[in-house]
Amino acid sequence: MKAQILGTGYAVPEEILSNADLEKMVQTSDDWIVSRTGIRYRRIAGDGVATSDLAYRASRSALEEADIAPEELDLIIVATMTPDMPMPATACLLQHLLKANSAAAFDLNAACTGFIYALATAENFLLGSDKYHHILVVGAEVLSSVVDFTDRNTCILFGDGAGAVLLGKGEGNNGIIATYLGADGRGSSLLTIPAGGSRHPASQETIDQRMHYMQMQGNEVYKFAVRSIPECAGYVLDEANLSTEDVDYFIMHQANIRILQAAAKKLKIPWEKVLVNIGEYGNVSAASIPLVLGEAAEKNKFKTGDLLLLVGFGAGLTTGAALVRWGR
Numbered sequence: 001m002k003a004q005i006l007g008t009g010y011a012v013p014e015e016i017l018s019n020a021d022l023e024k025m026v027q028t029s030d031d032w033i034v035s036r037t038g039i040r041y042r043r044i045a046g047d048g049v050a051t052s053d054l055a056y057r058a059s060r061s062a063l064e065e066a067d068i069a070p071e072e073l074d075l076i077i078v079a080t081m082t083p084d085m086p087m088p089a090t091a092c093l094l095q096h097l098l099k100a101n102s103a104a105a106f107d108l109n110a111a112c113t114g115f116i117y118a119l120a121t122a123e124n125f126l127l128g129s130d131k132y133h134h135i136l137v138v139g140a141e142v143l144s145s146v147v148d149f150t151d152r153n154t155c156i157l158f159g160d161g162a163g164a165v166l167l168g169k170g171e172g173n174n175g176i177i178a179t180y181l182g183a184d185g186r187g188s189s190l191l192t193i194p195a196g197g198s199r200h201p202a203s204q205e206t207i208d209q210r211m212h213y214m215q216m217q218g219n220e221v222y223k224f225a226v227r228s229i230p231e232c233a234g235y236v237l238d239e240a241n242l243s244t245e246d247v248d249y250f251i252m253h254q255a256n257i258r259i260l261q262a263a264a265k266k267l268k269i270p271w272e273k274v275l276v277n278i279g280e281y282g283n284v285s286a287a288s289i290p291l292v293l294g295e296a297a298e299k300n301k302f303k304t305g306d307l308l309l310l311v312g313f314g315a316g317l318t319t320g321a322a323l324v325r326w327g328r
């Protein structure tokens with residue numbers, strides 16, 4: 001028995017923020033951003049659009065593709081670090097929007113590794129119990145709500161979007177064949193939103209000090225990413241007794257094209273096998289991997305039996321990987 005991907009979906013807001021737009025906001029240039037990150041555009045949710053709205057659109061597509069009605073869902077997991085609000089969980093808001101009245105619902109925060117964490121969690125629910133047959137796994141973010149658009153170190157990197165997969169279970173070789181999850185809290189200060197939690201509740205002071213925005217030590221995060229991608233890939237490939245040559249497509253968290261290039265080089269992966277959409281959307285954190293997956297699936301890029309290697313990394317520090325054989 002395996003957890004299988006029965007449907008995928010994604011959603012991005014319409015508003016586009018280009019490098020030219022950012023040139024008017026902070027001291028930067030299209031040249032610098034493209035050469036250092038590979039990013040040209042990001043999508044911005046805009047007023048009144050929250051994470052659950054994007055999650056809803058992505059989820060509807062995944063459900064339709066899988067031909068599963070919302071009432072058939074047993075569980076909804078939303079991976080996000082930008083929930084609509086601290087309470088209730090965005091997964092409950094999504095459950096309400098979908099009218100998925102039989103589904104349990106919770107959020108999971110593993111930052112940019114969130115989707116891999118949610119996928120592995122869903123797999124365990126599906127295979128570990130008779131109670132769960134259909135689980136909706138969503139990665140959704142409105143990062144523009146926590147990006148400081150006066151800070152050129154961070155504001156060029158991030159965008160908004162959502163991706164979803166519908167997981168069911170089936171016999172045979174296809175589905176999730178290995179997962180790995182890791183965390184190293186020693187690096188927790190490298191990437192943070194310092195205020196808005198119990199350590200620094202919202203106050204005039206936290207607002208004045210811009211502590212509700214993302215803060216990042218870019219160089220350190222970069223090194224961590226390039227180190228951890230091959231490590232995580234190795235763990236799941238070893239577990240499945242496979243090698244990088246067996247992989248048809250690599251879907252890595254889209255943080256910086258140079259990170260993807262360096263990791264591909266270390267793993268000796270031909271660049272044609274690496275799926276990339278960072279130029280269009282920037283870093284969408286937990287939505288990044290399911291967004292790549294959803295776009296590629298929509299273009300019918302994968303055929304039954306293709307081996308996909310998904311690798312995530314992010315704040316926490318967290319890392320994760322999943323090896324998936326495509327198809328039911």
Ligand SMILES: CC(C)(COP(=O)(O)OP(=O)(O)OC[C@H]1O[C@@H](n2cnc3c(N)ncnc32)[C@H](O)[C@@H]1OP(=O)(O)O)[C@@H](O)C(=O)NCCC(=O)NCCS
Pocket residue numbers: 027028029032033036037112152153156216218219221222225255256283313314315
């Ligand atoms: C953020 C990042 C793009 C910076 O690229 P970099 O090549 O490491 O650049 P540096 O930080 O060394 O900065 C080089 C110079 O460019 C400047 N710079 C930084 N941001 C800039 C911008 N947007 N535009 C123009 N110049 C910029 C710096 O101030 C620095 O100038 P200095 O040499 O005069 O001090 C890169 O470190 C990165 O992608 N890190 C990982 C971030 C990430 O993925 N986070 C999420 C993980 S899930």
